[in-house]
Amino acid sequence: MKAKSKLVKPKKPLTCTSKTSLSNEQFIELYRYLKLTRMFDEKTVRLKKQAKLTGGVFTSLGQEATAVGTAYALKPQDFFAPLIRDIGACFVKGIEPRTIFLQYFGRRSAPSRATDVQFHFADLDKGFVGPISHLGDLIPVMTGVLLAARMKKEDRVAVAYIGEGASSTGVFHEGVNFAAVKKLPLITVIENNGYAYSTPTDEQSAVESFVDKAVGYGIKGMQTDGNDIVACYETMKEASVYARAGNGSVLIEALTYRRKGHAEHDNQAYVPAGEIDWWAKNNDPVVRYERFLTKNRILSRKNMLEIENELKDFLQAESEWAENQPLPEAEDAAMEVFDNNVVKPAFKKKVLEN
Amino acid sequence: MTAKRKENGSNMLEAIREGIFESMAQDENVFVIGEDVGRYGGAFKVTEGLLDEFGEDRVIDTPISEAAIVGAACGAALMGMKPIAEFQFIDFISCGFDMLTNYAAKSRYRGCGGIGAVFRGPCGSGVRGGPFHSLNAESFFLNTAGLKIVEPSTAYDAKGLLKAAINDPDPVLIFEHKKLYRMPRLREELPDEDYTVEIGKARIAREGTDLSIITFGAQTLNALDAAVKLADEEGLNIEVLDLRSLAPLDKDAILATVKKTNRVLVLHEASLTGGIGGEISAIIAEEAFEWLDAPVIRVASIDAPVPFAPQMEDYYLPSFDEITDACRKLAAY
Numbered sequence: 205m206k207a208k209s210k211l212v213k214p215k216k217p218l219t220c221t222s223k224t225s226l227s228n229e230q231f232i233e234l235y236r237y238l239k240l241t242r243m244f245d246e247k248t249v250r251l252k253k254q255a256k257l258t259g260g261v262f263t264s265l266g267q268e269a270t271a272v273g274t275a276y277a278l279k280p281q282d283f284f285a286p287l288i289r290d291i292g293a294c295f296v297k298g299i300e301p302r303t304i305f306l307q308y309f310g311r312r313s314a315p316s317r318a319t320d321v322q323f324h325f326a327d328l329d330k331g332f333v334g335p336i337s338h339l340g341d342l343i344p345v346m347t348g349v350l351l352a353a354r355m356k357k358e359d360r361v362a363v364a365y366i367g368e369g370a371s372s373t374g375v376f377h378e379g380v381n382f383a384a385v386k387k388l389p390l391i392t393v394i395e396n397n398g399y400a401y402s403t404p405t406d407e408q409s410a411v412e413s414f415v416d417k418a419v420g421y422g423i424k425g426m427q428t429d430g431n432d433i434v435a436c437y438e439t440m441k442e443a444s445v446y447a448r449a450g451n452g453s454v455l456i457e458a459l460t461y462r463r464k465g466h467a468e469h470d471n472q473a474y475v476p477a478g479e480i481d482w483w484a485k486n487n488d489p490v491v492r493y494e495r496f497l498t499k500n501r502i503l504s505r506k507n508m509l510e511i512e513n514e515l516k517d518f519l520q521a522e523s524e525w526a527e528n529q530p531l532p533e534a535e536d537a538a539m540e541v542f543d544n545n546v547v548k549p550a551f552k553k554k555v556l557e558n
Numbered sequence: 559m560t561a562k563r564k565e566n567g568s569n570m571l572e573a574i575r576e577g578i579f580e581s582m583a584q585d586e587n588v589f590v591i592g593e594d595v596g597r598y599g600g601a602f603k604v605t606e607g608l609l610d611e612f613g614e615d616r617v618i619d620t621p622i623s624e625a626a627i628v629g630a631a632c633g634a635a636l637m638g639m640k641p642i643a644e645f646q647f648i649d650f651i652s653c654g655f656d657m658l659t660n661y662a663a664k665s666r667y668r669g670c671g672g673i674g675a676v677f678r679g680p681c682g683s684g685v686r687g688g689p690f691h692s693l694n695a696e697s698f699f700l701n702t703a704g705l706k707i708v709e710p711s712t713a714y715d716a717k718g719l720l721k722a723a724i725n726d727p728d729p730v731l732i733f734e735h736k737k738l739y740r741m742p743r744l745r746e747e748l749p750d751e752d753y754t755v756e757i758g759k760a761r762i763a764r765e766g767t768d769l770s771i772i773t774f775g776a777q778t779l780n781a782l783d784a785a786v787k788l789a790d791e792e793g794l795n796i797e798v799l800d801l802r803s804l805a806p807l808d809k810d811a812i813l814a815t816v817k818k819t820n821r822v823l824v825l826h827e828a829s830l831t832g833g834i835g836g837e838i839s840a841i842i843a844e845e846a847f848e849w850l851d852a853p854v855i856r857v858a859s860i861d862a863p864v865p866f867a868p869q870m871e872d873y874y875l876p877s878f879d880e881i882t883d884a885c886r887k888l889a890a891y
Contacts, residue, residue, distance in 0.1 A: 348632055355616060540666055
């Protein structure tokens with residue numbers, strides 16, 4: 205999507221699609237996840253400003269609906285591999301905010317033992333395959349998850365989330381092609397948010413739409429409004445039904461926009477003037493969903509405020525709990541390079557010792 | 559089924575094939591993935607007969623996609639499977655380098671799950687394969703914590719190390735020297751019972767007292783031949799230590815042979831600079847300096863790509879004369 209061509213005021217304020225099978229209860233649950241995602245990001249940004257966090261802070265401001273809406277359509281046994289903009293998918297799949305705070309604070313009891321940053325960790329019991337910084341690498345990994353499911357005769361689909369930038373990598377090609385050839389139920393979600401770090405989409409690829417890439421792999425392609433959480437849900441639901449039925453892989457392009465820089469340090473000087481403001485004013489996924497919920501009398505403004513206050517207290521408690529957990533010991537660095545039942549830890553050799 | 563052991567014993571390739579067959583028959587979590595491993599039975603026929611026996615879900619032919627092969631093996635390993643991924647030639651491991659060094663090697667450390675997977679394939683020079691079918695790749699990986707590396711020089715070890723690797727909780731790279739695959743002199747009777755060879759343990763291929771050659775893979779045979787010649791013709795009593803495992807390295811065995819013979823030749827087939835010989839020499843210098851009666855000598859290939867023409871490839875490789883000359887020099891020091 206060419207972000208610049210979209211900067212026209214919508215005729216009517218944007219909301220969400222009404223073509224959906226979601227119940228009122230589900231609408232409300234979905235809202236909590238969406239709101240939690242935005243508020244979690246706001247919290248980590250504040251903690252960073254208070255110098256309580258070391259390392260980069262990556263947010264998904266403006267594109268939260270894609271991860272939350274698509275993940276909400278998955279079954280408990282389904283696997284997913286998020287990237288840094290998909291914290292919302294983690295919440296939907298049952299990862300607790302406190303766990304991610306442990307990661308951010310670099311605490312010893314963090315799932316990565318504080319060896320790695322942010323939500324670079326895994327929880328295989330919840331279907332969460334841990335991401336790495338090398339974008340696109342998780343696509344081939346998810347093909348292995350699905351080959352294992354095929355051999356064990358387990359009913360699973362797997363979702364690999366990437367940005368449009370990662371679609372330029374070799375692993376994207378190898379992974380998507382392999383899954384296509386083997387008819388694996390892999391759903392690759394390209395979150396087209398306009399920028400890969402500072403590189404705009406038209407310098408990333410010459411295709412008109414990233415969904416066009418599906419044709420080249422002989423797989424089903426779907427495009428969705430990534431800021432319409434209901435559409436994201438319905439798209440993934442359709443994709444997962446199709447993949448689960450043995451029809452093969454799917455490529456979804458979700459059209460969205462990254463309102464923050466690559467990480468908090470990035471001042472976005474490369475973004476044309478007015479572009480971020482336009483998206484904030486006209487196409488914010490939370491505002492759109494709130495408009496939808498009030499219009500359909502699912503939640504009132506008062507209900508929403510209650511949810512917000514509740515989440516605020518919840519996040520504060522989660523963050524405080526994590527902050528109070530012990531820091532790692534220096535020598536933890538030597539542990540778990542290999543299974544330490546087999547290979548000894550990689551402790552330093554003391555220079556003054558024989 | 560081709561994996562039935564022959565009456566006259568097994569060569570190295572047959573030993574590996576038997577190891578895969580037996581493991582797949584014993585454990586349904588073991589599977590094979592790679593280019594042309596099924597229908598064709600692998601470029602060297604290591605996996606011949608597997609497809610008929612175990613079917614295409616467990617003998618997986620892939621597109622030409624080393625990154626996908628490694629990634630898929632990693633993903634399956636996370637799910638409790640025991641993948642055996644084949645590289646058609648070890649030269650092509652570079653195409654899966656990122657997945658091996660960033661994903662497989664670091665997954666356990668990062669709390670994302672141990673990757674109990676085997677990555678194997680034919681390595682080695684001396685077969686007139688040219689720059690892209692002759693690689694010895696161990697040095698690419700020795701500086702990556704989290705990967706185990708083994709390279710057998712006998713049929714027994716090839717099967718035993720493979721079986722150990724299949725059941726290892728961490729990623730293991732197995733480099734199989736293609737020159738050894740069908741070498742008649744490596745044909746041997748293998749035990750009927752199940753066995754493994756422990757990863758991280760070297761083997762004394764020949765006992766000796768005058769000097770030690772520390773080596774592995776196909777160069778073990780050159781070292782043994784040199785030892786026999788120098789024993790017969792010059793009365794030198796040479797010990798040959800076959801490392802078998804390059805990561806973890808068997809430091810105890812290295813130091814033990816140094817302390818026994820006090821003179822060391824480190825021999826390997828990869829290029830000299832940045833090769834494992836430097837690491838071994840440094841260990842000896844740091845931990846057994848006072849045991850040395852002569853400076854350590856390294857003999858390895860020259861710092862060049864592997865050339866095709868026989869005249870040039872033979873020059874590229876460690877020669878038999880270089881090995882014997884180095885031994886004489888050490889003995890005379």
